Amino acid sequence: IPRMIITVILFLIFFFPFYWMLVTSVKTLGETVQVPPTFFPEVFQWENFKQAFEAIPFLSYLKNSVIVTAAVLILQMLTIVPCAYAFARYRFKGQKFLFGLIMITMMIPAQLIFMPIFVMFSRIGWINTYQSLILPFASSAFGIFMLRQTFKQVPNELIEAAKLDRASEWKIICKIMLPLARPTLTTLALLTFINTWNDYFWPLVLTTKDTVRTLPVGIASLRQIESGINYHVLMAGNVMLVIPIIIAFVLAQKQIIKAFTYMGDK
Numbered sequence: 446i447p448r449m450i451i452t453v454i455l456f457l458i459f460f461f462p463f464y465w466m467l468v469t470s471v472k473t474l475g476e477t478v479q480v481p482p483t484f485f486p487e488v489f490q491w492e493n494f495k496q497a498f499e500a501i502p503f504l505s506y507l508k509n510s511v512i513v514t515a516a517v518l519i520l521q522m523l524t525i526v527p528c529a530y531a532f533a534r535y536r537f538k539g540q541k542f543l544f545g546l547i548m549i550t551m552m553i554p555a556q557l558i559f560m561p562i563f564v565m566f567s568r569i570g571w572i573n574t575y576q577s578l579i580l581p582f583a584s585s586a587f588g589i590f591m592l593r594q595t596f597k598q599v600p601n602e603l604i605e606a607a608k609l610d611r612a613s614e615w616k617i618i619c620k621i622m623l624p625l626a627r628p629t630l631t632t633l634a635l636l637t638f639i640n641t642w643n644d645y646f647w648p649l650v651l652t653t654k655d656t657v658r659t660l661p662v663g664i665a666s667l668r669q670i671e672s673g674i675n676y677h678v679l680m681a682g683n684v685m686l687v688i689p690i691i692i693a694f695v696l697a698q699k700q701i702i703k704a705f706t707y708m709g710d711k
Contacts, residue, residue, distance in 0.1 A: 466687075470494070470680040477676040493681040497667060500678065502655060503685075506663035513578045513648075513659055514641045520583040521637055522630070529589050530618055533596035534604065544593075551586045559650055566651065577651045578659070582641065588633045595629040596622055631700035638693055643686075660686055 469477055470493055472486045497503070531537075532544055562581060563572075571577045599622060607617050623630065645661040652658045664682040668674050 463687075466680050466683055469676055470684045472677050474675060474677055477680075490677065493677045494685065497664075497678045497682040497685065501663045501666055501682075503660075503663065505655065506658060506660040509575075509657050510642060510660040512575060514638060516575070516579045517582045517641045518634060518637055520579065521585050521588055522634070524584040525588040525592055525633070526618065526623070528584070529592035529596055530614075530622060532589070533593045547586045547589055551590075555647060559647070563650060573652050573654050573657055575657055578648055578657065581647070585633070585637065588637070591633060592626060592629055595626045599625055628700040628703035631697050635693055635697045635701065639690055642690060 468484065468486060471489045471491065472483070472493075473488075473490055476483055476486060532540065566572055566577045603621060604617060607621055612620070643661060644659070645665065648657075648659045648662050652662070655663070664679070664686050667679045667682050
């Protein structure tokens with residue numbers, strides 16, 4: 446019973462912010478600032494979503510988010526897979542040093558390195574371009590680490606048998622390693638998708654125009670559409686922002702459970 450109570454409390458703690466966002470998105474402005482607050486709207490204000498959609502170039506922001514997120518996902522998969530395979534299955538000079546260097550990059554926050562990157566990109570004319578939003582995230586130290594741990598768990602006998610059949614390294618990766626690492630890859634893809642889709646800081650500092658700005662920056666601008674903050678419209682925009690994340694999580698949750706169960710068993 447205590448465990449059940451703790452579970453319910455934790456569920457409410459994590460679920461309540463989403464519930465409050467959803468409820469606020471269908472309230473009137475008066476209800477959002479009412480004291481004491483109401484936990485359910487008197488009448489559902491679905492026009493809040495229309496107002497949020499029309500107040501900003503929503504489709505343009507959405508297109509930019511899709512382009513940036515898809516590009517980052519593809520580039521990360523192309524870079525972390527061969528890198529993790531090399532660290533997991535080979536022994537070479539300086540391996541520990543290079544892997545340690547990759548791990549150190551996980552400790553450096555983006556807010557610490559954005560200034561030199563901003564200066565570099567401004568000098569080569571990459572401000573307000575997709576390149577500036579994509580290339581800094583073309584690889585992932587966490588992804589290399591997590592995938593390396595998964596690759597190391599593949600039995601050596603399986604790899605040696607494939608080599609006896611004259612399978613190339615690329616074929617071993619595609620036909621053996623990747624299928625076995627599918628839960629880990631799905632987890633990494635979901636985490637990358639969430640981080641990139643929700644990223645507000647990087648698109649804000651590396652863009653000055655709406656041409657390549659992403660959806661989080663656009664949603665944040667809803668606070669400035671009129672005098673004061675229209676919380677109901679702002680929350681409606683946030684609901685539209687979070688819907689793709691919820692869909693992605695629902696589709697990937699089984700693979701995520703498999704990934705952590707498999708790693709936990711090992």
